[in-house]
Amino acid sequence: MSGFTRGFLGRRKPSDPRLPPGQYDTGRSWPVLTAEVTPKLDTAEWTFGIDGLVEQPVSWTWDEIHALGADTYRGDIHCVTTWSKLDMTFTGISVDTLLAIAKPQPSATHVLATCHTGYTTNLPLADVTGGKAWVAWEVDGAPLPREHGGPARLLVPHLYFWKSAKWVSGLRVLDHDEPGFWEERGYHDRGDPWLEQRYQGD
Amino acid sequence: MIDDAGPEVPAVGPWQAGTVVDIRTETPRVKTLRIALPVAAPHLAGQHFLVRLTAPDGYTAQRSYSVASPPDGTAEIELTIERLTDGEVSGFLHDELVVGDALEVRGPIGGWFVWSGTTPALLVGGGSGVVPLVAMLRLARRTPNQALAHLVVSVRTPEDLIYASEMSGPDVTVIHTRTQPPDGPRPAGRIAVDDLAPFVRPDATTFICGSTGFAEAASNLLVDAGVATPTIRVERFGPTG
Numbered sequence: 428m429s430g431f432t433r434g435f436l437g438r439r440k441p442s443d444p445r446l447p448p449g450q451y452d453t454g455r456s457w458p459v460l461t462a463e464v465t466p467k468l469d470t471a472e473w474t475f476g477i478d479g480l481v482e483q484p485v486s487w488t489w490d491e492i493h494a495l496g497a498d499t500y501r502g503d504i505h506c507v508t509t510w511s512k513l514d515m516t517f518t519g520i521s522v523d524t525l526l527a528i529a530k531p532q533p534s535a536t537h538v539l540a541t542c543h544t545g546y547t548t549n550l551p552l553a554d555v556t557g558g559k560a561w562v563a564w565e566v567d568g569a570p571l572p573r574e575h576g577g578p579a580r581l582l583v584p585h586l587y588f589w590k591s592a593k594w595v596s597g598l599r600v601l602d603h604d605e606p607g608f609w610e611e612r613g614y615h616d617r618g619d620p621w622l623e624q625r626y627q628g629d
Numbered sequence: 630m631i632d633d634a635g636p637e638v639p640a641v642g643p644w645q646a647g648t649v650v651d652i653r654t655e656t657p658r659v660k661t662l663r664i665a666l667p668v669a670a671p672h673l674a675g676q677h678f679l680v681r682l683t684a685p686d687g688y689t690a691q692r693s694y695s696v697a698s699p700p701d702g703t704a705e706i707e708l709t710i711e712r713l714t715d716g717e718v719s720g721f722l723h724d725e726l727v728v729g730d731a732l733e734v735r736g737p738i739g740g741w742f743v744w745s746g747t748t749p750a751l752l753v754g755g756g757s758g759v760v761p762l763v764a765m766l767r768l769a770r771r772t773p774n775q776a777l778a779h780l781v782v783s784v785r786t787p788e789d790l791i792y793a794s795e796m797s798g799p800d801v802t803v804i805h806t807r808t809q810p811p812d813g814p815r816p817a818g819r820i821a822v823d824d825l826a827p828f829v830r831p832d833a834t835t836f837i838c839g840s841t842g843f844a845e846a847a848s849n850l851l852v853d854a855g856v857a858t859p860t861i862r863v864e865r866f867g868p869t870g
Contacts (some may be wrong), residue, residue, distance in 0.1 A: 430646075431683040432733065434725040439688050449691060451717075459841040459865050462741045464848040464858045508753070509691055543861075562786045574841060612740025613641045626641040 428545035428568050437552060446505050446511055453510035459574045462608070463544050466594055470578050473492050475525075479538075479600035483529035486597075489578070492562065500556060500561055500582060505620040507587040519563030522555045522598070534602040540581050540592045541599060548592050548607035549616060550583060559585055562595060565586070587618035587625070638740030642670040649730045650705065655791045659757060660723055661697060661709045662732070665850065669704035670736055672696050673743040674764040675836065675864075678708060682721060692718045695761035695838075696737065697792075699768040705804030707735075709791060711757040729778065742836060742864040746772055747830050751856075753825065753847050754790065755839025758866055762838055763792055766800065776844040779828040783820045783843065802828070820847060826854045838864040 446452060476486035487495075498521045504513045531552065538555055540548050554560065564571050566567040571577035576593025584589045589609050590615040610616050623629060631741045636734065644651055653664035672678075674696075681691040698707035712723045744750050752762040759782045769778035780801045784790045786808040804824055809817040815824075823848075835856055837847045844865045852858060 431685050431687075432721075433730055435682040435684050435690075435721055437682065437684040437688045437690055439684075449689065451690070461865065463863060464852070464861050465845060466858075508693055513816065563785065574845070608741075610639050613738065628641075 432628050443513070445513055447505055448623050448629065450505055450509055450511040450620065453512050457575065458505065458506070458508070460511055461574070461593060463546065466544055467573070467592060468543055468578055473578055473595075474542075475579065475595065477525060477529035477595035477600065478597065480535045480602055481526075481600050482532065485525070485529045487525075492520055492525075492579075493564075494496065495524055498524075498561060500563070500584060502584055504584050504588050504591070507589060507614070507618070507620075507625050511620075516567050517561065517563040517584075518565035518568075518578065519561040522560040522581075523558060523560065525562070525598075526556060529600070530598065531551055531600050532602075535600045537601045537604045538598045539601060539605050539607060540590075540595055541597050542592050543594045543596045546592055546594070546608050548581075548590050549605055550586070550590060551604070551611055552600070554583060554586060554590075554617070559583065562566060569585040585619070587615075587620055589614065591620050636673055636745035638673065638743065638745060639671055639737060639759075640737060641738055644733055645670070645737045646731050647706075649726060649728050649732055649735045650808060652726065652728055655709065655793075656789055658693060658698065658712045658789075659709060659714075659791050661707050662722065662726070663698075663707045664732055664734060665704055666704045666706065666734070667798070669702075670706075671702070672700055672706065672737035673740075674699055674746065674768045675761045676737035676739045677761070678706060678734045679738065680708065680722070681733045681735070683733065690718050692803040693738065695764070697760050697763050699764050706736075707759045708734075709757070709763075720844075739864075742838070742862050744768070744778075744834070744836065746777070748777070748834060749830055749833045750778045751825075751828050751830070751833045751851075752778055753782075753820075753835065753837045753839075753851070755783045755820075755843030755847070756785075756866075757791065758837075758839030758843065758864070759791055760838075761864065762836060763795070765836065781820070781825060781828065783839070810836065820850065822850045822853050825850055826841065829854045829856055831857075831861070835861045836864075837861060839866060841865045 468490040647664040
C-alpha cells in the first residue's frame with residue numbers, strides 16, 4: 428500500500444541505529460514466545476552434540492562443554508514479532524570452538540539445530556561460524572531461565588531470534604538446506620532482521 | 630517432544646489494504662474489527678495477521694493479532710484487539726480507527742497453533758488469549774460434531790469476558806479468578822486441575838493461549854491431569870503494544 432494510515436502519527440522515539448526496520452525497543456521486558464510446554468531439563472543429563480557431515484561426531488556433557496571455556500556476546504537481539512532487546516550480555520561457548528573439534532567436511536554448507544523438545548531450525552554454516560553464534564547458558568550474569576531456553580540455548584543474534592533455538596541439543600551438519608520447525612510453516616529460511624526476512628519470499 | 634501432525638498450512642499472503650467494515654466493543658478494553666480484504670487470504674483457526682500503521686512521513690508500527698473469526702470462505706476477517714496501557718498500535722486502533730478506514734494487513738501467519746476442526750481439541754485460554762481459541766470454538770460449532778472441542782476460559786471478572794454472548798453451553802467453561810458472577814458455579818480463584826480434568830481426553834490436541842504466567846500454570850496443570858506433553862500446543866502473549 429502506498430498510502431498512509433489516516434490519523435496515525437506514531438510515537439517514534441529518537442531513532443536508534445541499533446533497531447532494524449520494523450522493530451521497536453522492548454525496554455526492560457523480555458517477552459517469552461514458544462510453541463511448546465517449557466521442558467524441565469536436568470544439567471546432569473543434558474548433552475550437546477554435533478553430528479552429520481563432520482570428521483568427528485562429538486557429544487558433550489554439561490561439565491565437558493563448560494570445560495572448553497567461556498565466551499561473551501554483548502549486544503542486541505531481534506524477534507520476528509517486532510520487538511528488539513538492546514544491550515544484553517550472554518555467556519556460553521562459541522560455536523567456532525565446537526566446530527573446530529567436530530571438523531565439518533568440505534561439502535558442509537548448512538546446519539540444522541536440534542532441541543530437547545523436538546524443535547528444529549536451519550542455518551547456513553556461514554551464519555554460525557566466524558564469531559557469530561554461541562551455545563549460551565548465562566544471560567546478564569545469571570543462569571539462563573528455563574522459559575528463555577535454559578539450561579542452554581543457541582544464540583545467533585544477527586538473525587531473528589527464532590533461529591536462536593531454546594533448549595538446544597545439537598547441530599546436524601548438512602550439505603544442503605533443510606527447513607526447520609517454523610521454516611516449514613512459512614517463516615524465512617535465513618531471517619536477517621536488517622533485510623526484514625520474516626516470511627518465505629521476503 | 631513436538632508432535633508434528635497438523636493441517637496443511639496456507640502460504641503467508643502479501644500486504645493488503647483492507648477496509649474496516651465493522652467495529653464492535655467487546656469489553657471496556659477490547660474491541661473487534663471486521664476487515665474486508667481486496668483478495669481473500671483463507672486462514673486456519675488459530676492463525677494471526679499483522680497490522681501495519683504508516684505515518685505520513687513513512688514511519689511504521691506493526692503488531693500481530695489473532696483472527697477471531699472462523700475460516701468461512703469469505704474475504705473478511707475479524708481481529709480482536711486488547712487495549713494495552715500506552716500501546717502505540719492498540720491505542721490507535723481503539724481511539725482513532727473508524728468504520729470505512731483503510732487498514733494494512735498481512736497474513737495468515739503461524740502454522741503450529743492451528744486446528745483443522747476434524748480432531749478432538751481442548752482449548753484453554755487466559756484473558757485475551759481466548760481470541761484464537763474462539764476461532765476454533767466457532768469452527769467447532771459449525772461442524773456436524775459440535776462435541777469435538779471444549780473451551781475453558783479464565784478471566785478476572787465477568788466484565789472481562791470477551792464474546793460473552795457466546796460463552797455458554799456444554800462446550801464452554803468460564804473460570805473467574807477474582808470476582809464470580811452471582812450464579813457462579815465455583816468460587817473465584819485461579820484455574821485448578823479440577824477445572825480441566827473433566828475435559829481431558831487422550832485423543833485430543835490441547836491448545837493453550839495466554840500470558841506466559843497463565844500458559845506455564847495451565848500446562849503444568851494439564852500435565853498433572855494426565856495430558857501428554859507432545860499433544861500440547863502453546864501460544865504465549867507478550868507485552869506488545
